[in-house]
Amino acid sequence: MVNPRVHYRIRRLHRFLGVIIGVQFLMWTLGGLYFSWSDMDEVHGDYDISHTSLISPDVDLISPSRVLDSIYMSNQVDSLMELKLIAIMEIPHWQATWHSRGADQSSRKFFLINALTGKYKPPLTETEAREIAQKKFIGPYQVKSVEYLTETNKHHEYREQLLPAFAITFNNERHTTVYVASDAGVIVKARNQPWRQFDFLWMMHTMDYAGRDNITNWLLRAFSIFGLATVASGFTLFFVS
Numbered sequence: 001m002v003n004p005r006v007h008y009r010i011r012r013l014h015r016f017l018g019v020i021i022g023v024q025f026l027m028w029t030l031g032g033l034y035f036s037w038s039d040m041d042e043v044h045g046d047y048d049i050s051h052t053s054l055i056s057p058d059v060d061l062i063s064p065s066r067v068l069d070s071i072y073m074s075n076q077v078d079s080l081m082e083l084k085l086i087a088i089m090e091i092p093h094w095q096a097t098w099h100s101r102g103a104d105q106s107s108r109k110f111f112l113i114n115a116l117t118g119k120y121k122p123p124l125t126e127t128e129a130r131e132i133a134q135k136k137f138i139g140p141y142q143v144k145s146v147e148y149l150t151e152t153n154k155h156h157e158y159r160e161q162l163l164p165a166f167a168i169t170f171n172n173e174r175h176t177t178v179y180v181a182s183d184a185g186v187i188v189k190a191r192n193q194p195w196r197q198f199d200f201l202w203m204m205h206t207m208d209y210a211g212r213d214n215i216t217n218w219l220l221r222a223f224s225i226f227g228l229a230t231v232a233s234g235f236t237l238f239f240v241s
Contacts, residue, residue, distance in 0.1 A: 010236050017230040024207070024223050031205035034198065043198050048176045050136050054186075055085065055092045061115045067094040070120065071111050071192055081108065085115060088185045089131060093121055093186060110183040123182040129166035133178040136187055141170040149179075156241040157191045157199060206231030 045208060064083055071077055081097040092115040097108050112121035124132070134143065147167040152159050152205055158167065162181035165188065169177040174192035181188050203212040207220040 010233055010240065013229075013233050017226055021223060021226045021230050027201075027229065029101065031201040034201050035205075037041065038194065040186060042192075043194045043232040045192050045195060046174060048138055048172075048174070048192060049178065049187060049190045050138055055087055059092060059116065061085070061092060062094075062113070064094060064117045064119055067096055067113045070113060070118075071096055071098065075109070075111070075177070086186060088112070088121065088124075089135070092116060093185060097184075110181075110185070112185050114181075121185065122186055124162075124166070124180065125182075126166060129180040129182065130168060132180055132187065133166075133168040133170075137146060137176070137178060139170075139172060140174040144169045144171040158189060159194060159211075180221050 003148065025201070054069065066084065068080070069071045071080075075098070078099040083094060083096045086093055086095045094113040094115050095112075096111040099107070100109055100121075101108065112216065113119070114121055126148065130143060130146060132218065146169075148164065149167055152161075152163070157177070158165065158179050162184050164183065165179045165181045167177050167179055169175065174194065176190055176192040178187055179189045180186070203209065206212065206215045206217070207223060208214040208217050209219075
């Protein structure tokens with residue numbers, strides 16, 4: 001028979017751990033339910049944006065070497081990351097991504113060239129960004145507001161994405177915002193109400209209240225250990241009672 005004093009201490013430890021970890025257990029469970037029962041295509045905004053962007057094979061495109069010559073003549077290029085063909089308002093453009101000399105290698109620069117004329121394409125204006133978003137947005141909805149972003153914090157729904165960008169919000173039921181990067185000339189992300197709910201629950205799930213996406217933070221590790229201790233004390237109580 002287990003000593004009553006030991007039994008009391010185990011029960012008290014279990015109750016104490018339950019108070020500490022109980023709320024977080026609830027948030028982990030709610031988050032897991034939302035994640036597992038959600039349509040991730042809807043969360044990611046895939047139903048809001050048309051991803052089809054076709055370029056006719058009959059068009060006479062300028063050589064990519066002319067694009068590279070234009071970049072090297074007007075910029076101090078350290079390294080070229082990518083060169084691809086994109087459509088901007090149905091017109092084919094060469095989009096070059098590169099690093100400049102002496103700059104942080106995590107930063108990227110973009111250079112756009114009209115693939116038909118060879119002319120440099122300056123960053124998108126607000127009018128152009130609105131037109132791109134409206135053409136790609138699915139449904140008969142109107143633009144509700146436009147915001148020009150040059151920086152975002154760690155809790156912004158467009159965090160750690162290409163800047164500057166236009167945030168174009170539509171008046172649909174999911175309150176979708178389409179983010180168009182002005183230098184890159186493309187839609188980067190679409191954020192809607194399901195994604196914002198997902199993002200909040202993800203923050204509660206990872207317990208990263210500073211930046212939301214760090215799943216190796218010490219708070220999460222500590223509560224995981226507390227959780228194991230709570231389960232272990234519960235099993236112990238079962239066998240000693």
